[in-house]
Amino acid sequence: CKRVTILGVPFLHATKQETVELLTRRIVDNKKTQVVTANPEIVMMGRQHPSYLNLLRRAEVVTPDGIGVVLASRWIGEPLPERVAGYELLHALMVQADTYGWKYMLVGASPESSAGAAETLKKQYPNACYSGHFDGYFSKEEEKNILDHIKRERPHLLFVALGAPRQEEWIARHLPDLPVNLAMGVGGSFDVLSG
Numbered sequence: 001c002k003r004v005t006i007l008g009v010p011f012l013h014a015t016k017q018e019t020v021e022l023l024t025r026r027i028v029d030n031k032k033t034q035v036v037t038a039n040p041e042i043v044m045m046g047r048q049h050p051s052y053l054n055l056l057r058r059a060e061v062v063t064p065d066g067i068g069v070v071l072a073s074r075w076i077g078e079p080l081p082e083r084v085a086g087y088e089l090l091h092a093l094m095v096q097a098d099t100y101g102w103k104y105m106l107v108g109a110s111p112e113s114s115a116g117a118a119e120t121l122k123k124q125y126p127n128a129c130y131s132g133h134f135d136g137y138f139s140k141e142e143e144k145n146i147l148d149h150i151k152r153e154r155p156h157l158l159f160v161a162l163g164a165p166r167q168e169e170w171i172a173r174h175l176p177d178l179p180v181n182l183a184m185g186v187g188g189s190f191d192v193l194s195g
C-alpha cells in the first residue's frame with residue numbers, strides 16, 4: 001500500500017474505511033500489527049528522539065491523526081485522503097470485533113476510566129468478546145500479571161491508553177512476544193469512553 005512520508009514518518013495513504021479494511025484483512029490473515037495514530041505532536045516527538053522515529057518507521061500502520069498532518073501532506077504535494085483519528089479507529093475496529101466475534105482487551109488510564117471504558121464497550125458491542133482490562137498505573141510485578149493475562153487470553157485487539165510516547169513504546173517492546181493480532185495506542189480514549 002502507498003505511504004506518504006512526512007518528516008520521516010511513513011503514513012498510510014488510505015481513508016478511514018480503507019484503513020479498517022486493511023487492518024481487518026491483516027487480523028483475518030493472522031498478521032501482527034502495531035497501529036500508531038500519529039498526531040503532529042507524535043511527529044514532532046519523532047524529530048526530537050531518533051529512537052521514537054525508528055519505532056514509528058517500524059510500526060506496520062501509521063495513520064494521520066489530525067488535520068495538521070493532512071495539511072502537511074498537501075503542502076508536500078502528496079495529499080492524504082483524510083484524517084484517521086485514534087478514537088474513531090477504536091470504534092471502527094470494535095464494529096468489526098462485534099461482527100466477527102473478536103476478543104479485545106484494554107490496558108491503561110486510571111482504574112475508574114479503564115473499568116468505565118470496558119463497561120461502555122461491552123454495552124455498545126455485545127457480540128465482541130471482552131477479555132479484560134487493566135489500569136495504566138502498574139508496577140513491574142503487576143505488568144507481568146498483565147502480560148500473563150494477555151498470553152492466556154490471546155485477544156485479537158489490544159487497546160493501550162498510556163499516552164504518547166509511552167503507549168507506542170510499551171506496545172513495540174511487548175507485541176513481538178504477545179499472542180495479539182493488533183495493538184494500538186489510544187491516548188485519552190478510555191477517559192472519553194468512561195465519561
Ligand code: UDP
Nearest residue numbers: 108109110136137161162163164187188191
Ligand atoms: N496514563 C496511564 N499511565 C501513565 C500515564 C498516563 O494510564 O503512566 C493514561 C492517562 O490516565 C490517560 C492516558 O494515559 O488516560 C493519556 O491521555 P492523554 O490525553 O494525556 O494522552 P494523549 O492523547 O495526549 O496521548
